[in-house]
Amino acid sequence: MPFTPPAVDEVIAALCERHGAMETSVYRGQARIVVPEALSLEALEFLKRSGFDLLVDVTCVDYLDYRGATSRYGLVYLLSNTATNQRLTVRVFVDDPDPTVRSVVSLWEGANWLEREVWDLFGIRFTGHPDLRRLVMPEEFTAHPLRKDYPLQGRGERHNFPVITRDHS
Amino acid sequence: MSIVSPEFDVPTSGPAAGARSEDYLWTLNFGPQHPATHTTLRLVLKLEGERVVDALPEMGYLHSGFEKIGEHLTFNQYVTVTDRMNYISPMANNVAWHHAVEALLGIDLTPRCTYIRTIIAELARISDHLLCNGAVGLDTGAFTFFLYGFYQREVIYDIFETLCGARFTNSYTRVGGVAQDFTPLVIEKIRGFLKTFPKTLDDMERLLTRNRIFVDRTKGVGVLTKEEAVNRSATGPVARASGVTRDLRKDEPYLAYADLDFNVCCATAGDCYARYLVRMQEMRESLKLVRQALENLPAGPVNVGIDQRTALPTKQQVYSTIEGTISHFELSMSNRGFEVPSAESYAAIEAPNGELGFYVVGDGGESAYRARCRPPSVLHFAMFPHLIRGHTLSDVVAVLGSLNIIAAELDR
Numbered sequence: 001m002p003f004t005p006p007a008v009d010e011v012i013a014a015l016c017e018r019h020g021a022m023e024t025s026v027y028r029g030q031a032r033i034v035v036p037e038a039l040s041l042e043a044l045e046f047l048k049r050s051g052f053d054l055l056v057d058v059t060c061v062d063y064l065d066y067r068g069a070t071s072r073y074g075l076v077y078l079l080s081n082t083a084t085n086q087r088l089t090v091r092v093f094v095d096d097p098d099p100t101v102r103s104v105v106s107l108w109e110g111a112n113w114l115e116r117e118v119w120d121l122f123g124i125r126f127t128g129h130p131d132l133r134r135l136v137m138p139e140e141f142t143a144h145p146l147r148k149d150y151p152l153q154g155r156g157e158r159h160n161f162p163v164i165t166r167d168h169s
Numbered sequence: 170m171s172i173v174s175p176e177f178d179v180p181t182s183g184p185a186a187g188a189r190s191e192d193y194l195w196t197l198n199f200g201p202q203h204p205a206t207h208t209t210l211r212l213v214l215k216l217e218g219e220r221v222v223d224a225l226p227e228m229g230y231l232h233s234g235f236e237k238i239g240e241h242l243t244f245n246q247y248v249t250v251t252d253r254m255n256y257i258s259p260m261a262n263n264v265a266w267h268h269a270v271e272a273l274l275g276i277d278l279t280p281r282c283t284y285i286r287t288i289i290a291e292l293a294r295i296s297d298h299l300l301c302n303g304a305v306g307l308d309t310g311a312f313t314f315f316l317y318g319f320y321q322r323e324v325i326y327d328i329f330e331t332l333c334g335a336r337f338t339n340s341y342t343r344v345g346g347v348a349q350d351f352t353p354l355v356i357e358k359i360r361g362f363l364k365t366f367p368k369t370l371d372d373m374e375r376l377l378t379r380n381r382i383f384v385d386r387t388k389g390v391g392v393l394t395k396e397e398a399v400n401r402s403a404t405g406p407v408a409r410a411s412g413v414t415r416d417l418r419k420d421e422p423y424l425a426y427a428d429l430d431f432n433v434c435c436a437t438a439g440d441c442y443a444r445y446l447v448r449m450q451e452m453r454e455s456l457k458l459v460r461q462a463l464e465n466l467p468a469g470p471v472n473v474g475i476d477q478r479t480a481l482p483t484k485q486q487v488y489s490t491i492e493g494t495i496s497h498f499e500l501s502m503s504n505r506g507f508e509v510p511s512a513e514s515y516a517a518i519e520a521p522n523g524e525l526g527f528y529v530v531g532d533g534g535e536s537a538y539r540a541r542c543r544p545p546s547v548l549h550f551a552m553f554p555h556l557i558r559g560h561t562l563s564d565v566v567a568v569l570g571s572l573n574i575i576a577a578e579l580d581r
Contacts, residue, residue, distance in 0.1 A: 003422050003423055053399050054399055056543060057526070059528055067533075068511075076541075078515055078526075082399060108400055108402065109397075109552075110552075111402075112551055114547070134229075135228065136228065146236060150237075152241055
């Protein structure tokens with residue numbers, strides 16, 4: 001039987017009491033809460049103070065052609081409590097044009113590169129990020145390749161990359 | 170450790186007038202092709218003499234769009250790509266990927282399968298730690314130690330070759346099971362390894378653990394405190410060497426770890442030497458785990474039953490039962506496959522490097538809508554400038570080696 005992490009009802013109740021009701025759900029024992037974009041930083045700060053001290057991951061899903069989706073991008077913050085082993089998934093939904101969310105680098109230093117990767121591959125801007133540059137793609141790259149409207153085989157950007165020779169390096 | 174940069178005598182007149190002391194820093198480009206990076210990554214170091222003032226890590230040289238490919242390959246096909254993410258311990262990546270997929274689909278594995286996966290994951294951990302510690306030794310001048318470690322990796326490769334035919338990129342797991350069951354020869358080979366390896370491990374510890382040169386080069390270098398380790402999302406041996414007691418095998422027991430007896434290895438110093446010690450000790454704990462799991466290996470089927478409609482039935486079932494035949498054909502047809510809920514889930518295992526998890530989004534189709542890999546190496550590489558500031562250039566390789574950066578996992 002798979003392990004089920006401890007329930008997080010109390011923290012969610014405290015968060016909702018503070019910032020108003022939010023949509024919550026549980027899938028196979030994994031608790032999830034949808035936080036409005038305007039409250040994302042405050043809510044995550046509250047969760048950090050409530051014991052969720054480890055930011056496991058920051059990532060994003062592009063719901064361009066997902067059945068029943070209302071917003072285009074859904075950011076995923078995976079939090080964990082190192083003392084009680086509770087886990088919580090925080091979702092923040094943003095939309096085109098100019099999807100923007102506030103950076104959490106001020107709370108967790110570990111978010112730095114994770115947010116850079118989301119900016120690089122999804123084009124979601126993190127305001128307040130100290131160094132929002134591309135992480136894995138080259139700087140000349142213009143697209144955000146993990147978006148669903150970007151083709152699997154690329155658009156031939158590689159042909160336009162500058163070639164650095166020994167004399168011009 | 171804070172560094173105090175000595176004030177230069179900056180002339181007030183002449184051509185060098187108004188120069189700042191930063192202007193005298195050296196910039197050194199380290200990588201992307203360098204024997205001590207071991208993989209393809211780049212560091213731009215700012216040096217003041219031999220002291221590192223700042224470092225700028227850069228990655229992306231091996232970016233191959235693995236997560237994009239994950240949206241186009243089926244759940245069983247993608248396991249071949251996870252091999253390539255961490256070529257030091259591909260078996261652990263296989264287990265992590267299908268662990269996440271099975272969490273999404275809600276599949277309960279058979280007891281035999283959980284034990285088999287535990288054994289191979291722990292063997293992968295031993296081989297990963299052997300290479301990581303061996304490389305730290307190699308970079309700090311202990312070549313013999315590296316060869317001792319690499320010889321034992323060879324023995325583990327042999328076990329995996331007997332098990333699944335591949336030495337390096339194993340692709341051993343399947344949704345709901347594994348590719349092949351353990352044969353008596355595999356069990357015999359693992360038993361042989363369990364017998365010979367502790368002796369080699371003793372030899373390795375005698376070679377390096379109290380070696381004056383090695384201890385001087387690693388003790389007090391690249392110190393990470395407990396608070397910083399948590400704040401910077403460190404996991405695995407890197408976090409445990411700083412005093413974080415988090416180990417998913419204990420904290421969220423998956424597979425067969427709840428039945429087995431082992432200790433979580435921790436240290437408090439948080440330096441390169443502590444990371445080395447934690448890895449050395451974890452190999453002994455892994456041996457304990459493999460031994461227990463192998464002696465208590467449950468009998469019975471290795472894959473989930475036909476009713477789950479995910480793992481291929483055995484050939485005997487295909488040829489002698491109608492359910493087996495139907496299931497075999499349905500799983501082989503491109504428009505049938507197995508049913509995937511429109512839901513999202515995250516599941517992680519304690520990989521040799523740290524928490525390796527996959528955030529899998531299903532949309533009802535036979536491949537994932539999004540297959541995000543949570544790579545431990547990225548977060549460890551991100552804190553490299555923090556660890557190296559104030560140390561000397563020769564410490565760069567010691568810190569880099571002790572973090573065990575795998576570039577393919579960095580870039581994906």
